[in-house]
Amino acid sequence: MPASTPSQPQTQPLAAAARGVLLALVAVLTLFATRDVAQLWWIALLGVAGLPAVLAPQHRLLGPLSRFAEVAVLGLAASQVAADTHLNGVTGGLGASAVLAYLAVPVTVTALRRRFAEGAALLAVAAATLLVAAAFTEVDGRRQLTEPGYLAVCAQWLILAGLGLFTARTLQRVMRVRGEGKPQPYAEATRLLTQLRTVARQLPGATLDPGGISEHLLEELRVVAKTDRGAVLSASGGGRLVVLAQVGVDRVDWETTLDADSAIADAWASQQAQTSARSQSRSHRGGEVSALIVPLVAGVRTVGLVVLEADAGHAYPPPVVARVTALTGPAALRLEAALLFDEVRSLATNEERQRLAREIHDGVAQELVMVGYGIDNALATVHEDAEETAESLRTLRQEVTRVITELRLSLFELRSEVDRHGGLAAAIAEYARTVGASGGLRVHLSLDESTARLPAATEAELLRIAQEAVTNARKHAGAANLWVTCEVDPPYAQIEVSDDGHGIGDQRPDGHYGLAIMAERAERIRGRLEIRPRRPSGTTVAVVLGSSPRRDKVRGSTAAEGE
Template sequence: MAASPPVAPRPHPLAVAARFVMLALVALLTLIATRDPDRLWWIVVLLFLSIPGVVAPRHPVLAPAARFAEVVVVGLAASDVAAAASAVGSLGLGVGAEVILPYLAVPLTVAALQRRSREGAVLLGAAAGTLLASGAVTMTSGGPQIMQIGYLAVCAQWLILGGLGTFAADTLRRWMLVRETKPQPYAEATRLLTQLRSVARQLPGATLDPGGIAEHLLEELRAVAPADRAAVLTASGGGRLVVLAQSAMERVDWETTLDADSAIADAWASQQPATASRSQSRSHRGAEVSALVVPLVAGVRSIGLVVVESNTSLAYPAPVVAKVTSVTGPAALRLEAALLFDEVRSLATNEERQRLAREIHDGVAQELVMVGYGIDNALATLPEDAKETAEELRTLRGEVTRVITELRLSLFELRSEVDRHGGLAGAIAEYARTVGSAAGLRVHYTLDESTARLPAATEAELLRIAQEAITNARKHAGASNLWVTCEVDPPYARIEVTDDGQGMADKRPDGRYGLAIMNERAERIRGRLEIRPRNPSGTTVAVVLGASPRRDSVRDSGNALEGE
């Protein structure tokens, strides 16, 4: 099938109307100035030359040639009309030229709007040359009595106005082009998220895990720099850092504030490696220490820091620093991508939880409340002899009340978040207190949270695991007591929920789905889920993140003593 010929672009109706309005205005002014209808033949010529601009505004030859001819005709007509106006004594030569010069704006503006900046300059030059040449001829033939400087002044004025108009039209065109091509916020977000999804599918799963990238970076650094202690820290907001990964033989309490007098703060501010002769941890008291802090910079933004320390002096000369920076440079880009992906995922998850909470509250929760009111009204209108029906309605009312309570607890769970000021332990304690009060459980707390913080996405996952464990205990265990333990010592964390209920036997099949969800969340943050029976009854569900050598050594010692 033959291809259809391209459709010629049509001129904008407003542009056509503006052209003919300008022609009519110039014709009227010419008639008033000269009082001679014969002078309108210039207007007829301009009308004829405007036809290509109306019929074929984008023609590569006809349209520019017609605009050039229009400029030349305007230049010739200006001197002729000015001389005729001066002869009848209505206007001076300079003022008489003004009646037709405004038409110069038409071809100049069209050229600017069609992205023909060079053509606009040519048209201005042609207009200036034509005005000077025709003016010289007119002044010579007319004699010294019509030689007025006003003519030259008026021509110069309109040429300057034509140049300014051309510049303004070109600027307007560029602005309109930017407005047309600039994507809307949601369209841009869709494009970027689509690209992110494509990239995420092509990369291995662990590649977009900030903790995994940080641990891999520490492994790379072991091969190029001596280190007794090392850590990867990243920003968490509020002028503080969080520990993504660390390696050490003992517990290390790293400096996480950016306003302290430390090499960490200096490296973050300067985006340059910094060395120090004292440890960057608040728990180390060694004598001879060499510390090296290298910022992780992606583009122009600091996203984190790498700290390596050795118990020997002068452990990081310039060649070693160069090797470390050669490793941290590429890692910074990988870590930034993982942190951005984590943030996008957290934002999307939180938004979805809030949306579900709103829909449940405004939908099924309100409808159940109305059902409860209907049952109450039915009970109030029953006759006294319908005792059996009344008992059934009371049972139904109790069941509706129970479901409403469950929905309210689910709404509270969906809306619960970790406050960046209150901490993970506070969020878990608040949830356990609210749920325990609603379920009649006695809740016992053991909270031990460091001033250092875990990454926001990790805290959110730990909160959800704790919520699921508490919910399972409330719904399925038949417990009277609940023990909640929260230990946070970044990058180590341990959340433990214990009940004194019926245990994890087949009597609790409904809790298996919740356990699967908790296991998936633990794997997402590289933690491990532990489920074990409690003696004499009940179940303990714990999630452990990272490792704490000090805590593990204490626990191992306690287990050894129990074995003896």
């Protein structure tokens, strides 16, 4: 069937039904007012006049002409019915009201189509027709135009129709203004993402790294304020903060709970700089201390905090606080942009991983399962004298089973995420146990995770590096044991995956490709990837994020003793 064009007749059942119902109502009211069946011919004529508007509502000429014909017939009918009603001893206004109720039809149609000029013209034609018809119609020897009751009823209906048209016009303007003031969510999201993409392409890569921005800010602040230790914290959800960067000689266990009674919580809630004579570290050993906490406020939103501490009294007088605040103001906007970019990238990455998992599960995985079933059916029908064919089928079935297992593990890896309540160590442990069991590996776990959290994007990258290391050990190492160590003490973190296999030198090319991917991920979060042989056999893959001065001291003393 060819597609219809606007010039072709298009019936609209709902509009036609509405017209028919109102036309029938007008016919009943007219019959009730005049008690004369002959007057219904006006109603029939009204229906004929409106028929083109029903059959071809989109036509540029037929639709408007039909509506003008309707109001012209309506004016003549109202005048004649009013006169006949008066002859029957009933006021003429009742008969006019019975017919003029139909005036709502053409006026409403123009309002719905936003043809308000046409609606005003229809009212003008209706008024003119009513006046002309009344001027030539006599009632009891005088012109109907002189009947006050008739004129009052006509005026009431015309005013009501005009008010309805004006209201529709006003509502349409209000909705248009609101639509211009509030862009649609997807249109606004597209605009903002386009701007973010443009900015991301123009700026150097490090400027959209929250950790890099935080470290640079701390270095700037150390020039203007005495700082024995300091940190930049940001929100992570659940009323807790994460450490983006820190400086100082010793590792600091900062207060990261926003509902605690601390200057950190006060600064976050008030968006005002706070000074305190009490350390904001839970690991502070005592002694005189000065603390300065400055919120990083972008617009009206607090995006982070800067915490500076000095082992001296009154180290942060008002002039120093002013200099620090002058530096943190611009940094807040840069940090917010970096955090938002990180979040958008993380959301997009997770969504893509989930999409790939769904496609693999619903596509290739299901087809391979069906192939396996087909091989099973073929094995069941192979004759005993065809042992060579049966053996080939069994080998093929084993290979299909292996590929299905690999696919299922890949799906598990794609869907694995760091639970904001469980933590990074729990996610790595779950993956290592599941993958190790599938590969017949004995898994040894050593987990040491602080209550403080790393940024979500950093945790996600560390999880992917650990997953790749575990997968490489299962696929290529030929190991019997797997050791997984996870130490998280923000902003420091270290993940180690060791095996007792045949070593990295004998791995396949795809294993080296996996190592390259891990190196890229480590570089993205400003970490370092270490690959070294394990004694007496095997390989150790480690990723280290940040530094822990206390651990470095321990390792240095251990190395000195070894020498």
